[in-house]
Amino acid sequence: MFLWLLPSDDRSCWRRCCCLLNYLLLLFVLCCLWFCIRSDRQLLGPPRTCRSQGAATNFSIGSSSLQSIALQRMLYKKPDALKPPRSDICTMTPWFAPIVWNGTYNSDILKAQFEGRNIHIGLTLFAIKKYTVFVSTFIDTAEKYFMVGHKVTYYVFTDRVSDIPTVELAEGRQMVVLRVPTYQRWQDVTMRRMEMLRNYSRQRFIDEVDYLVCVDVDMRFSDEVGVEILSDLFGTLHPGMYGLPRESYTYERSPQSEAYIPLDEGDFYYAGGFFGGNIEEVYKLTNFCHNAMMTDKAKNIEAIWHDESYLNKFFLYHKPTKILSPEYLWDNSFGIPKFLKRRRFVAVPKNHNEIRN
Template sequence: YRYIIFCGEEKRMLYPKPETLKPPRTDVLTITPWLAPIVWNGTYNIDVLNAQFHKRGVRVGLTIFAIKKYTVFVQTFVETAEKFFMVGHKVNYYVFTDRPNDIPNITLAEGRQLVVLIVPSYQRWQEVSMRRMEMIRDFSSQRFINEVDYLVCVDVDMRFSDEVGVEILSDVFGTLHPGFYGAGRQGFTYERRPESQAFIPGDEGDFYYAGGYFGGTIEEVYKLTNFCHNAMMTDRENKLEAVWHDESYLNKYFLYHKPTKILSVEYLWDNGFGVPDILKRRRFVAVPKNHNAIRNK
């Protein structure tokens, strides 16, 4: 069991009151038509949220995959996460890899640990990316369910450069893709072949969600990853693979199982897109990679 620290009495907490007639952001959408928050800087008070989540003693798992040469990204990823990710909360890093000897030893803050999970590698890079769904699903029911309350599942070729805290947590959340937040439906690169399990018709779809950042409770992540993996396997039987791999199946899932929270592009940015006015913070950004050197084993 876990120790719970009881504070004798509630501490008085002082903060500016929310202003019904002065919304903090009017330049971006901050709530979906199904009443899920879209998280942007200025829309939440982290002190209020931290008090709520500390009271629950919440434990967060952060999954990354470092297969083959992608082990080179682990050091920067974890070092920057120690500075910016869920500081003050309990965090387990789950590093899925086929090369355990290449995972660096990194000193972590108290309450945080790194778990190396040895998994098979696949020859095709598309399959390396897609199989993450199956592995997250299997470890969710066998292990994560006993160790953490929420999972955050992200790409490893990234660095944290500003705070990412409990404001992202919710039953099931997705993230706006930095390339498509301003696009119309016709601009979204959903799978458009009706034969595919990932098919989304031209007149449907809410947002274009990024494959590289989703999460939620273990139960919800299990349902999400199970759906995506099964859809991929069905497509495979029919000699199909969706246009953007795991990302296409994730977008299909979120169309019919709406996320309960959406992270704005602050949480997943690529400096190749510059810095638009609406972007007040860049919390998690892509690490530039030499595609040829890194991608071909």
């Protein structure tokens, strides 16, 4: 109000001074905000590059540069939201983990998604004692069907290094032979796999591969096994237990064992011959199984199906993010049921007593 008491020239001057003060105040506030942001960044350290295992996008915080892998033009049948691709089998778990069956996915789309990601897969096999005789067939069929077009390292654990054959491999694929101790009993051989996988996951695999696939060596690939299996943590439905009620599963039923599962619990029965995931998750699984086995051993307890029993206990309380159907682990002695459209990984016929002793 008092401005009107001043001469007109003085009122104009006063207005200019007020405007100038407002601009200075605004500048002061902006400077304070800038210094606060700069201080926060200094406390957090330099911008980090986010790298997810096998991720499709490279994103640097604080950078305007984004590199993403986009799918090229593709022609394929439109998915029908009201009609599932298969209705004769279960394709999804209650915790939204997909169950991988033939006909439930488009392999061309999956391959396109993984192109350019430069993923590296580790495939582990244990060729202890007489099991070295299976290595040649295993590698030959894996070269034909397993992760074709991707970088693969075969990690062969053996106590007989000189018995491991030299196999010609495709470009980008290699075989690494790892010498390990031998054990008198075949039960100890199969259970000690968890300890070795745990140790090598922490000491070596974490620096060399993105995903680890752990399988039995007395098998052969007979159909395509590709990127559709990859996930943070995956297990495989046991071919002999598929479709049975949980009461019929051969879980460990002794309450004294660390592998114990009560009759009223259990989702599926998982096979010990095909599991995997990213290195961190495989480490957690194998670390649990090994520690549980050592606890039981101190109590003179041996679970009914050895490492497989502890694997099932882990998967019960640490749900896998993807499950492979029996297509990925089959024994032709079970016949060929109608739901089985493909047999991708099958057991080699053998005399178990002869090969184990």
